[in-house]
Amino acid sequence: MKKSRYRFIICSLSFGIGFFLGGKMLVNMINDYKFRMKRNFSNMLLFNDWLHFIYSGGDIEKYFMCYNYNKIIIYGNGYAGKILLEALSESEIEVVAIMDKKITSLDEKEGMIGINTKIPDADCIIVTPVFYYEEIYNELLKKTDIPIISIRNIIEKMEV
Amino acid sequence: MKKSRYRFIICSLSFGIGFFLGGKMLVNMINDYKFRMKRNFSNMLLFNDWLHFIYSGGDIEKYFMCYNYNKIIIYGNGYAGKILLEALSESEIEVVAIMDKKITSLDEKEGMIGINTKIPDADCIIVTPVFYYEEIYNELLKKTDIPIISIRNIIEKMEV
Structure with missing residues (x-):
């Protein structure tokens, strides 16, 4: 037993x-x-809101002109970063650099920089990877004092 | 042992x-x-391509005009369906109904129909839930002989 x-x-x-x-x-x-x-899902929602923003008459260039941001840095070379670059390609806004953690010092070329490079002269940095915004914001804050703005804020702020 | x-x-x-x-x-x-x-991811890619389509000069209304689709049905009342409705709201294209499997006979109202309702008179059906396209296409094929088109095809076909 x-x-x-x-x-x-x-x-x-x-x-x-x-x-x-x-x-x-x-x-x-x-x-x-x-x-x-x-x-x-977070990226899908951003693009959904971006499309809604466009179809309700929004114009992303106006945001930058409104705040007098003439020279900008785009943080993130992913889907959203590429769309933002395209959106501004025919505009008056100058994209001085695209910054991404995946860009190593070996990959760097004109206008493409890694996160360890000195931040070039610009009026603001637009952070496009919305899911990682907080983390990126805190890292950038240690390196610069120009405004650091999430692309989501622009889309929401300019809602018409 | x-x-x-x-x-x-x-x-x-x-x-x-x-x-x-x-x-x-x-x-x-x-x-x-x-x-x-x-x-x-599939929805995110659709919206990414849709934004690229717009920023490279694309106009979704032109597709329908080009094929003489003046009265359309939108299949899917989700994110993509709502964006398509918004995209056509100021256009010459008439959206005769939005069809969705979540719309029951009790929820039906003018312009909102479930999948068991008789398909109203229209020139084509645009399927917006891209991830389920094959499944929806096969179901619709049993009920109608008007063209059934994926929103993805429109975005890709009209690439400028």
């Missing part, structure tokens, strides 16, 4: 440990997908 | 079963996050 109870406890413990470890192994995978799901 | 080997096998089996079940429990969760991550 004692032996079978002992065996039962050992088997249950083994099962429990196995159950816990099997689950734990997948938790990292879950967190990764969850994170990417949220990031994609 | 025999007894300890027997105990070892039983414990290993219990551990293995526990490991398998613990993992399996989380697989559904992983699949769900993965699915939503892909759907959000």
Whole structure:
């Protein structure tokens, strides 16, 4: 009787440990997908609001002109950064540099800089990776005193 | 000796079963996050291409005029469906109905129909939930013979 109870406890413990470890192994995978799901949703919402902004008569150039930001730096060379560059390509606003953490000192060329390079002379920095805004903002704040603005703020502020 | 080997096998089996079940429990969760991550990415890409289309001089109204689609049905009352409706609000194109599977017969009102309602007279149906296009296309094909077009195709076709 004692032996079978002992065996039962050992088997249950083994099962429990196995159950816990099997689950734990997948938790990292879950967190990764969850994170990417949220990031994609955040970008999707930004673009959704950007389209709404355009179709309700918004003009992104006006924001910069309104605040007298004639020379700007775009932070982020991803989807949103490229769209912003395109949006300003025919405008009076000069994009003096695109800054991205993926740009290494070897990749740097005119107008493309990494995050360790001295920030060039500009009126403001527009942060385009909205999901990482806080983190990027805090990093940039240590390096510059020009205004650091999220692209989301521009889209929302200029809502017509 | 025999007894300890027997105990070892039983414990290993219990551990293995526990490991398998613990993992399996989380697989559904992983699949769900993965699915939503892909759907959000798909919508984000659509909106990204839509913005690129606009900033390179594209005009969505022209597509409909070009194909002589004057009266259209928008399938999908989500983000993309609402943006398309807004894009055409000041145009010559008449949106005769918005069709969505979430609209029940009780929610139906003028211009908002469910998927079981008779398809009203129109020149084409534009499917806006790009991630579910194939599925929706096959369902609509059983009910109508007017052109069924993905919003993605319009954005890509009109690339300037």
